[in-house]
Amino acid sequence: MNIIRHSPGKVLSGAVEYGNLVFVSGTVPDNPDADIRAQTANILSKIDAVLAAAGTNKSNVLSASIWVTDIRNRDQMNEAWCAWIDPAHPPARATVEAKLADPRWLVEISVIAAK
Amino acid sequence: MNIIRHSPGKVLSGAVEYGNLVFVSGTVPDNPDADIRAQTANILSKIDAVLAAAGTNKSNVLSASIWVTDIRNRDQMNEAWCAWIDPAHPPARATVEAKLADPRWLVEISVIAAK
């Protein structure tokens, strides 16, 4: 099976496709001065684009890893998350607290999807 | 290949099956006032149930992610872990420290299993 890399850069690829699996990199917000709800919505729209480039979509997300810089903000993150996911097809998920590379980022999300 | 979701909720599914892989969500303890050893044992018994529902078991766990809220408690967590795993079939694993959604939870575990 071929390995297909999307948005390859010097450090990482935005996503890597292998067979029927798509591994999406930890995705960070383009609106770092927004609140966590808006940052999450922004990240999820970026993941939509990555999944589309790999020929799949959010209904096929198998598993998500979410890091928030303050676990007490989880509810606001979840508002954007629940507005995004296909309610008939919720992925597996784990959410923990971690500091992220830019102190303004409040959330980072990576997913594994089927295609 | 079909995607099969187990215990789907508003936010996430307890596990997602795809082909021969089962992605189990970050699983947290139902006994939050117990010590980390008992919390770990509780989580692992919950994972047993999830794996059984997906038609597999702990001998087929490929990889585990473990978060503990205080890495110095790792040895007590490992006691429950080592009592649980099939000693002939230890999974790959990574364990790091992270704050979790409920401050009483001392450990959270997610796994990827074969079936």
Added chain:
Amino acid sequence: MNIIRHSPGKVLSGAVEYGNLVFVSGTVPDNPDADIRAQTANILSKIDAVLAAAGTNKSNVLSASIWVTDIRNRDQMNEAWCAWIDPAHPPARATVEAKLADPRWLVEISVIAAK
């Protein structure tokens, strides 16, 4: 499909092979008194050996999870990372901050590879 475990121990296997996927455990440095650049290089050489034992190599890494104990050290970690990866085949990746089991360890890396 068979599950093949490499370097199985009491707690975990160094890597677990299943079909065309190889799950490598969170790998830590053997040179804990070195700086993060040297620790990262050491970890990546250990991952090379694990991947070789599983019949694959760094060009087939699909996804990497990296934990650093101080996210501000990310640039030095990335120097060793960028010197290691196959520049034509960068993996997906997520990097966050986390405390690790030995306070001298500054970085831990796990990967999923194709074979």
